[in-house]
Amino acid sequence: MNEAFRLLFDQVKSGVVWVERNGTVRYANKAAVQMTPVMLGQAMLDPVAARTVKAAGQDMLSLPFQFELTTQEATPDTIRAVVIGAPVGKDLMVVLNNVSEERWYSHALENLVGYIEAEMAHPIEALAQKLPQIAQLVQQPDSTGELAQLVAEAHTLSGKLGKLRDLVSVFGQSAIQRDERILLPELVRSAIAEVLPQAQARNVTLATPGLDDRLPSVYGSAHWLGKAVAEYLEQAIRSAQPGGLVELSVQASGTRVMVRARNRGMFVSNHERRSAFVPFGVGDSAKPAEPRRGIGLALSQRILEQHGGSVRIEDDFESVDFVLEIPAGAPASQDAQLSVEQAQRYARDMSQLMARAMQKRVHPQP
Known part of the structure; x- marks a missing residue:
């Protein structure tokens, strides 16, 4: 051939x-x-x-x-x-x-209804029933525990509603227009802190043996890339077995930076792999047998696409890797007028990338 x-x-x-x-x-x-x-x-x-x-x-x-x-x-x-x-x-x-x-687009509305019913109906109802108690609780000095629980429930509901808002935003036109210089290890650490409660709820350990601070910068929107990494990590946590281990690493490969979340001892079917990228195809349930409807990797995928990157799922005999790939070096958009300081930073970043690429050519990996 x-x-x-x-x-x-x-x-x-x-x-x-x-x-x-x-x-x-x-x-x-x-x-x-x-x-x-x-x-x-x-x-x-x-x-x-x-x-x-x-x-x-x-x-x-x-x-x-x-x-x-x-x-x-x-x-x-x-x-x-x-x-x-x-x-x-x-x-x-x-x-x-x-x-x-x-056909997943045609199923989106049906999935959205199911998502609201399965993931949001109960929190909304529970929160609505407790709202009348607020006026009484604030008058009582010993009500700290009950108020904390109410705040936690409101925070959970706000997070789910926020994901819907974000998904609608990134599927709109020109949702991401920034060329900020981003240090990816810092972004990943911030995302880990955000998803840590979900990991603790499932008793999943997040290990970071391969988080290298000597990585080239990436460019785009720190706000949106932060959301993409957080949702990506949530998907890795949801897919892990309760009590499991997710190994997180960030490495540079040529002119791109790859974030890899490795789940050992698990298998993802082709159907599950495709469903992970369908909005509302997965959710937060800790019981694998229960129907799960959530944002999935659709939000991360869309944000990464607007940054010239990608999200994919790779499997090996002993593990499944959730891989997030982002271009490094100069920003994808050059429309904005660059300051001298920005131009110097871009030049340094591109020099580092070229040096890294030349080093790999001279000393190829076995």
Whole structure:
């Protein structure tokens, strides 16, 4: 297979499977592997896909030919597949798109209703019932404990309402316009302090063995990036087993900085991986068996996209990594007139990044 095609297909969101006319798989990109089981040198393992490709290879179908598959999971997604001719030669290609994932916008309102009902209805009702007591409580000198509980409940409700507000804000136009110089370790430490109560409630330990202060700066909105990191850490905590350990590290790689939260001893299915990025698909419940509806990684993802970054979930045999990636060096937007001090800082940051990149070329990692 042409290397140029391989590089191209590795970048696309759709699943791409390149097959010979006899049905043998020659190539499958990462997106395809997450949607349907495939092995190089064999026919497609999904029986519907294998039969369809075989029929297309024998010229029994008119191309392009569309059909549907389902993922092999407890909660299967629907995959729309289409068989087409390969760009070169006589081979075939199967292009896959997750219809369930594409339809999440249409489910957003239904999920929002469920989120409000599951996550907010009880706190709102409980708080409303206790509000009449405030006038009496403030008159009593020994009411500190009850007032503290009331403040805690109000704070929880305010946090949930704030997330809805933030999600609406970042999906609007021009929500983020700042080019502030941000020291990421400080931002991460601040986010850790914010999510520590959630970690303590689930008895989850946040370890920071790889928090390096000698990192290049990133640029953008400290306010919004702080929210992105906090929501990202909340998702890592929600996904951890009660009593588990989340190892947090921040490292520079070329011209980008990566924040990695590693959960050992857990597994995330493809369905759970996709649901994490759907608004209101997850929540704060400490019981994994209960339906969970919350903001998920949608807020972090949108904020990072507006900073030129990304959020993803990677899994290994023994752990699952929640990875947040942010460009370092000069800011993405150069519209604002830079001061001399800012320009000097940008130059220093870019020099550090170039030096780091050159060092890796001279001394490549084994």
